[in-house]
Amino acid sequence: MPIISTHELVKTYSLGEVKVRALRGISIEIQAGEFLSVIGPSGSGKSTFMHILGCLDRPTSGQYVLEGKDVSKLSKNELAAIRNRQIGFVFQGFNLLTRTSALDNVELPLLYDGSGMKGAERRQRSQDALKEVGLADRANHHPNQMSGGQQQRVAIARALINDPSIVLADEPTGNLDSRTSIEVMEIFQALNAERGITILLITHEQAIAEYASRIVGFRDGRIVADHQTETRRIARDEMTALPPDVDVEPGHQPSETTNIGA
Ligand code: ADP
Ligand code: MG
Numbered sequence: 001m002p003i004i005s006t007h008e009l010v011k012t013y014s015l016g017e018v019k020v021r022a023l024r025g026i027s028i029e030i031q032a033g034e035f036l037s038v039i040g041p042s043g044s045g046k047s048t049f050m051h052i053l054g055c056l057d058r059p060t061s062g063q064y065v066l067e068g069k070d071v072s073k074l075s076k077n078e079l080a081a082i083r084n085r086q087i088g089f090v091f092q093g094f095n096l097l098t099r100t101s102a103l104d105n106v107e108l109p110l111l112y113d114g115s116g117m118k119g120a121e122r123r124q125r126s127q128d129a130l131k132e133v134g135l136a137d138r139a140n141h142h143p144n145q146m147s148g149g150q151q152q153r154v155a156i157a158r159a160l161i162n163d164p165s166i167v168l169a170d171e172p173t174g175n176l177d178s179r180t181s182i183e184v185m186e187i188f189q190a191l192n193a194e195r196g197i198t199i200l201l202i203t204h205e206q207a208i209a210e211y212a213s214r215i216v217g218f219r220d221g222r223i224v225a226d227h228q229t230e231t232r233r234i235a236r237d238e239m240t241a242l243p244p245d246v247d248v249e250p251g252h253q254p255s256e257t258t259n260i261g262a
Pocket of ligand 1: 013021022040041042044046047048049
């Protein structure tokens with residue numbers, strides 16, 4: 001049974017008289033443990049698709065079956081419950097609270113999931129999640145004291161806090177330089193390979209899409225390509241080929257000369 005299955009998903013936004021047909025019939029099956037990239041130009045419906053898969057929005061018509069359950073017609077509250085239990089989100093702009101420590105940012109979803117988890121357990125889980133993304137020593141830093149790559153790792157830790165079976169990432173490397181993008185893709189590949197988390201990653205960059213094992217092309221609200229990656233990029237291998245990084249104070253990005261000979 002696929003973890004995600006959609007049949008003829010349609011999403012039409014109404015802006016007064018104007019109708020925007022963002023999705024025009026998306027049918028796809030995604031198996032548990034897949035790492036899939038959705039690639040397509042701006043406006044092709046990628047984010048709309050992710051919002052529906054993530055139970056943030058409902059389709060205008062069509063069917064969405066998540067882990068065997070038809071969720072297309074559930075109420076907003078029912079969708080929120082499923083979302084909190086099963087899905088983690090990562091966004092291009094990190095979406096962190098800037099004046100709040102990394103630890104508190106990661107813990108936040110646990111406060112709203114209705115599980116009634118005790119404070120000490122929440123702390124422990126948040127610490128563990130930060131450790132998993134290599135930021136155990138930055139727990140008390142605020143996002144505005146961190147590099148973009150570190151902020152995105154905090155956001156990934158937050159996405160993991162509810163132990164989701166699916167992680168949805170919308171242009172997660174869109175604000176990152178290429179080196180940091182590889183580091184973030186290494187985390188996604190590890191989560192997929194080592195924890196079996198199903199990952200759906202949206203990008204408009206072919207080079208980023210190639211870290212996935214399956215690439216689905218979107219255009220004008222339709223799927224126009226769907227194939228296994230021919231030569232998959234392995235972030236861990238690429239990282240070892242990079243020159244060593246220089247750890248810097250927040251706000252002082254290393255210049256090119258800093259890196260030379262480091
Ligand atoms: P992508 O993520 O591929 O750039 P989107 O899913 O964001 O594409 O958008 C698909 C189309 O739907 C675009 O034409 C966009 O302008 C439109 N759209 C997206 N969200 C809304 C909204 N909330 N209201 C109206 N139109 C929207
Ligand atoms: Mg988008």
